[in-house]
Amino acid sequence: MTTPAYDRLLNQLKSLHLIQSVQGLLGWDEQVNLPPKSAGFRAEQMAEMARLAHETASDPELGAALTELESQLDALSADQQVVVREARRDYDRVVRLPAEFVSAKARHSSAAYHAWAQARAERDFASYAPFIERHLELAKQEAELQGWGDRPYDYAIDLHDPGFTAERIATLFAELTAGLVPLVRAIEAKAGNEPSALRGFPVDAQRTFLREVTARLGFDYEHGRIDVALHPFCEGSGLDVRMTTRFHEDEPLDSLFSSIHETGHGLYAQGLSAEHQATALGQYVGMAVHESQSRMWENQVGRSRAFWQFFEPRYRELFAGPLTDISSEQLYREINAVRPTLIRVDSDEVHYNLHIILRFEIEQALFAGDLAVRDLPAAWNDRCEALLGCRPQHDAEGVLQDVHWSGGAFGYFPSYCLGNMIAAQNWDRARQVLPELEADFARGDFTRLLDWTRREIHDLGNRHATLALVERVTGQPLSPQPLLAYLRDRYGEIYL
Amino acid sequence: MTTPAYDRLLNQLKSLHLIQSVQGLLGWDEQVNLPPKSAGFRAEQMAEMARLAHETASDPELGAALTELESQLDALSADQQVVVREARRDYDRVVRLPAEFVSAKARHSSAAYHAWAQARAERDFASYAPFIERHLELAKQEAELQGWGDRPYDYAIDLHDPGFTAERIATLFAELTAGLVPLVRAIEAKAGNEPSALRGFPVDAQRTFLREVTARLGFDYEHGRIDVALHPFCEGSGLDVRMTTRFHEDEPLDSLFSSIHETGHGLYAQGLSAEHQATALGQYVGMAVHESQSRMWENQVGRSRAFWQFFEPRYRELFAGPLTDISSEQLYREINAVRPTLIRVDSDEVHYNLHIILRFEIEQALFAGDLAVRDLPAAWNDRCEALLGCRPQHDAEGVLQDVHWSGGAFGYFPSYCLGNMIAAQNWDRARQVLPELEADFARGDFTRLLDWTRREIHDLGNRHATLALVERVTGQPLSPQPLLAYLRDRYGEIYL
Numbered sequence: 004m005t006t007p008a009y010d011r012l013l014n015q016l017k018s019l020h021l022i023q024s025v026q027g028l029l030g031w032d033e034q035v036n037l038p039p040k041s042a043g044f045r046a047e048q049m050a051e052m053a054r055l056a057h058e059t060a061s062d063p064e065l066g067a068a069l070t071e072l073e074s075q076l077d078a079l080s081a082d083q084q085v086v087v088r089e090a091r092r093d094y095d096r097v098v099r100l101p102a103e104f105v106s107a108k109a110r111h112s113s114a115a116y117h118a119w120a121q122a123r124a125e126r127d128f129a130s131y132a133p134f135i136e137r138h139l140e141l142a143k144q145e146a147e148l149q150g151w152g153d154r155p156y157d158y159a160i161d162l163h164d165p166g167f168t169a170e171r172i173a174t175l176f177a178e179l180t181a182g183l184v185p186l187v188r189a190i191e192a193k194a195g196n197e198p199s200a201l202r203g204f205p206v207d208a209q210r211t212f213l214r215e216v217t218a219r220l221g222f223d224y225e226h227g228r229i230d231v232a233l234h235p236f237c238e239g240s241g242l243d244v245r246m247t248t249r250f251h252e253d254e255p256l257d258s259l260f261s262s263i264h265e266t267g268h269g270l271y272a273q274g275l276s277a278e279h280q281a282t283a284l285g286q287y288v289g290m291a292v293h294e295s296q297s298r299m300w301e302n303q304v305g306r307s308r309a310f311w312q313f314f315e316p317r318y319r320e321l322f323a324g325p326l327t328d329i330s331s332e333q334l335y336r337e338i339n340a341v342r343p344t345l346i347r348v349d350s351d352e353v354h355y356n357l358h359i360i361l362r363f364e365i366e367q368a369l370f371a372g373d374l375a376v377r378d379l380p381a382a383w384n385d386r387c388e389a390l391l392g393c394r395p396q397h398d399a400e401g402v403l404q405d406v407h408w409s410g411g412a413f414g415y416f417p418s419y420c421l422g423n424m425i426a427a428q429n430w431d432r433a434r435q436v437l438p439e440l441e442a443d444f445a446r447g448d449f450t451r452l453l454d455w456t457r458r459e460i461h462d463l464g465n466r467h468a469t470l471a472l473v474e475r476v477t478g479q480p481l482s483p484q485p486l487l488a489y490l491r492d493r494y495g496e497i498y499l
Numbered sequence: 500m501t502t503p504a505y506d507r508l509l510n511q512l513k514s515l516h517l518i519q520s521v522q523g524l525l526g527w528d529e530q531v532n533l534p535p536k537s538a539g540f541r542a543e544q545m546a547e548m549a550r551l552a553h554e555t556a557s558d559p560e561l562g563a564a565l566t567e568l569e570s571q572l573d574a575l576s577a578d579q580q581v582v583v584r585e586a587r588r589d590y591d592r593v594v595r596l597p598a599e600f601v602s603a604k605a606r607h608s609s610a611a612y613h614a615w616a617q618a619r620a621e622r623d624f625a626s627y628a629p630f631i632e633r634h635l636e637l638a639k640q641e642a643e644l645q646g647w648g649d650r651p652y653d654y655a656i657d658l659h660d661p662g663f664t665a666e667r668i669a670t671l672f673a674e675l676t677a678g679l680v681p682l683v684r685a686i687e688a689k690a691g692n693e694p695s696a697l698r699g700f701p702v703d704a705q706r707t708f709l710r711e712v713t714a715r716l717g718f719d720y721e722h723g724r725i726d727v728a729l730h731p732f733c734e735g736s737g738l739d740v741r742m743t744t745r746f747h748e749d750e751p752l753d754s755l756f757s758s759i760h761e762t763g764h765g766l767y768a769q770g771l772s773a774e775h776q777a778t779a780l781g782q783y784v785g786m787a788v789h790e791s792q793s794r795m796w797e798n799q800v801g802r803s804r805a806f807w808q809f810f811e812p813r814y815r816e817l818f819a820g821p822l823t824d825i826s827s828e829q830l831y832r833e834i835n836a837v838r839p840t841l842i843r844v845d846s847d848e849v850h851y852n853l854h855i856i857l858r859f860e861i862e863q864a865l866f867a868g869d870l871a872v873r874d875l876p877a878a879w880n881d882r883c884e885a886l887l888g889c890r891p892q893h894d895a896e897g898v899l900q901d902v903h904w905s906g907g908a909f910g911y912f913p914s915y916c917l918g919n920m921i922a923a924q925n926w927d928r929a930r931q932v933l934p935e936l937e938a939d940f941a942r943g944d945f946t947r948l949l950d951w952t953r954r955e956i957h958d959l960g961n962r963h964a965t966l967a968l969v970e971r972v973t974g975q976p977l978s979p980q981p982l983l984a985y986l987r988d989r990y991g992e993i994y995l
Binding site for chain 1: 514517518520521524525528532533534535536537539540541543544547548550551720721722723724738739
């Protein structure tokens with residue numbers, strides 16, 4: 004059943020979704036196609052689209068439709084109530100921010116990005132510090148405007164993963180840290196630190212393999228594509244998904260696994276209801292759930308023995324030369340190599356969560372006022388040494404390595420680690436109910452797992468917030484134990 | 500000097516230009532990148548952008564700013580008056596069309612496009628005829644709404660080339676036909692009709708050569724790019740110009756000359772003032788002038804002996820194999836081959852204008868009511884035989900060959916021929932004032948010609964309408980004689 008007010012709401016949400024999809028495409032095109040000197044013009048196009056998106060998202064007609072629908076909630080179906088609930092949440096968040104605040108933040112982000120890039124190049128934290136200070140102020144001001152003035156960091160987290168709080172994350176991360184640090188140390192003691200033996204993989208053959216793998220995992224190339232960009236990412240909603248990767252002859256696994264990772268995001272995007280993509284019924288739950296999809300395909304699936312049982316013959320066919328002296332076991336160890344690094348994006352799966360925990364602790368201290376921005380480098384380096392066992396020699400390999408804070412994106416890092424936890428917990432559940440999964444993989448068949456994620460997660464859209472969804476899917480509250488067990492299992496078998 | 504009203508006008512025009520530039524990019528992406536099954540979603544994105552563009556173009560605030568500025572025209576500079584004049588013209592044209600009319604036409608165009616594609620595939624004109632009928636009705640209705648009810652075909656022409664009328668074009672085309680038909684017949688008698696001897700040109704080397712040529716002609720790859728699409732086109736304004744081409748090993752000249760043609764469009768786009776691209780001061784004059792730029796670079800320049808004096812050694816270096824048995828003179832004849840064809844887009848430069856004259860005559864008769872749609876095929880075939888000396892065996896190589904009418908684009912074809920006339924007339928003038936041009940080309944230097952077009956044409960934006968611009972540039976009213984003289988000269992030297 005539908006009502007005029009509900010139809011009006013849908014029309015507005017559809018306009019907004021289409022404008023946002025165009026924004027996404029412009030962003031993709033900027034990374035993939037933009038001529039070197041067209042960036043200034045693209046920025047103007049993006050600003051105009053942002054203005055139109057804001058105008059649509061804050062249209063008083065939309066607010067009026069919501070108010071009308073809220074006065075007659077009982078007449079709406081459960082699904083329609085979800086649509087109204089999420090649209091209200093988004094609408095309120097948009098209208099509570101004055102236009103001047105939004106444009107001040109955008110201007111500062113742009114300036115801060117350039118300051119960060121220069122500071123990183125020159126290893127000069129001091130020049131960048133005032134920009135972080137100002138972003139912190141803006142973040143607190145924004146939380147205040149949104150009615151979260153007493154919990155600004157919780158607000159930052161909620162922006163990416165509704166329902167989570169710093170306290171909840173701290174509890175989860177403490178339990179994770181307690182189990183992870185001894186495991187990491189034990190593996191490090193056995194793993195050695197040899198550089199990779201994989202070199203000279205021709206790019207064309209990498210492209211062929213990657214395309215075969217991602218298609219077999221289920222990525223629908225009739226509604227999507229993959230291109231080359233500086234950084235891997237995945238953009239778009241189900242009807243047109245654009246992934247990117249990059250190629251390096253001496254780092255074949257970087258391209259392959261970042262592509263499988265993006266394929267996980269792409270499968271989620273393509274799995275969400277195309278019919279409902281303008282509303283919560285066809286939208287993703289939050290960053291952590293999105294990341295759980297990408298990480299499961301990348302790690303639990305892509306780095307498994309069963310996966311390589313199927314793909315190794317083809318891999319050797321395409322890369323006979325560079326793999327001549329590499330045994331199957333050596334290849335599997337390269338795929339699951341554990342090597343400590345100071346750089347998050349270069350990190351293996353075992354160390355990765357420690358990089359995130361470090362950042363979460365730092366952000367908490369910054370927001371609590373327990374850490375001054377000028378003291379960031381020392382705090383970072385100390386904590387890095389304690390958690391990761393190595394100390395940055397300069398800030399470019401320490402506190403200056405990530406772009407996130409330059410855009411004011413606080414509270415974003417935890418999603419990566421929460422996504423890893425959810426991936427492991429989902430994976431446990433999937434294997435319980437589908438014991439034949441790994442036999443499937445060994446035959447090159449991934450449909451049973453994909454169908455399960457479709458049914459259990461994708462089909463639900465954003466009907467349930469992350470924590471509720473995890474319980475619904477796995478029958479258990481979110482916990483770091485499945486991740487710890489998975490890491491012990493996978494890496495213990497190799498190294499311990 | 501500026502006023503608040505003028506600033507308001509500029510802001511609105513800038514928004515409109517940015518939205519239109521995004522529409523252009525979406526169109527480019529559709530041809531170049533779109534996944535096979537994403538077309539429906541792209542159509543929705545395009546419709547939303549069209550809605551936003553229409554809303555901006557017809558914003559009453561824009562109309563109010565114009566009215567205010569028109570009441571104080573004397574306070575504006577000459578350039579500002581140009582901006583107001585053109586903005587008024589565009590605004591009036593937009594607001595005179597009711598939204599229902601615009602969407603009815605868009606819906607009919609979409610249906611007619613599919614009907615055309617099917618009719619062409621099945622060589623079945625009758626199934627398509629009602630769609631042309633309806634488009635004719637819509638075109639007359641539109642002219643009526645715009646206040647051109649007594650001259651609907653003139654209105655259609657004016658949409659593409661303001662200032663031209665059917666009568667003016669008929670006079671020009673009659674003079675052209677009188678000179679062209681005997682020339683064509685004389686060349687045909689001598690030229691024979693051998694198929695091309697150019698075969699097996701590797702695509703990668705074609706790409707290399709094309710890139711070198713277009714860059715040397717002056718296309719700025721820091722503000723543009725070239726990609727592969729089904730049809731060659733050029734999209735974008737000066738800060739980000741996207742050209743397309745296509746490759747076929749056995750048709751190397753198709754790709755090369757269509758790319759030089761698109762480069763001509765691209766040079767014009769890149770030559771228009773970047774600062775003023777949102778207003779008439781940085782916008783193109785009309786279709787015919789745009790076409791004059793592309794045709795001059797393609798034909799007068801790209802098919803000249805001087806051009807090939809410079810590029811032939813490199814061409815032979817890249818295509819040593821396929822060119823082994825081809826002498827320089829043979830290559831030059833291939834480049835300027837004259838072969839009658841029924842298909843406009845496959846036509847050589849000598850026959851091309853006759854294809855256009857045929858279409859112009861047919862459109863005139865349709866609008867005058869002298870020709871019924873059901874009689875189109877016979878009229879087309881008769882006139883084709885008279886003008887081009889060959890008769891279609893079926894309608895797919897006759898009246899069904901072009902896409903234009905399926906979109907209701909009447910009055911568009913004449914621009915192609917007017918563009919050829921203007922190109923030849925400009926070229927005459929350029930050679931008069933710059934006698935060293937061909938010596939430049941032989942040295943691979945095209946800057947002097949490009950600078951001249953910048954100065955004489957590009958820099959002026961849309962300050963002067965086409966006919967006035969031609970007189971200003973060449974000192975003479977537009978005439979077909981320079982085109983006739985050029986064709987006699989170029990092709991007489993080879994064939995007569």
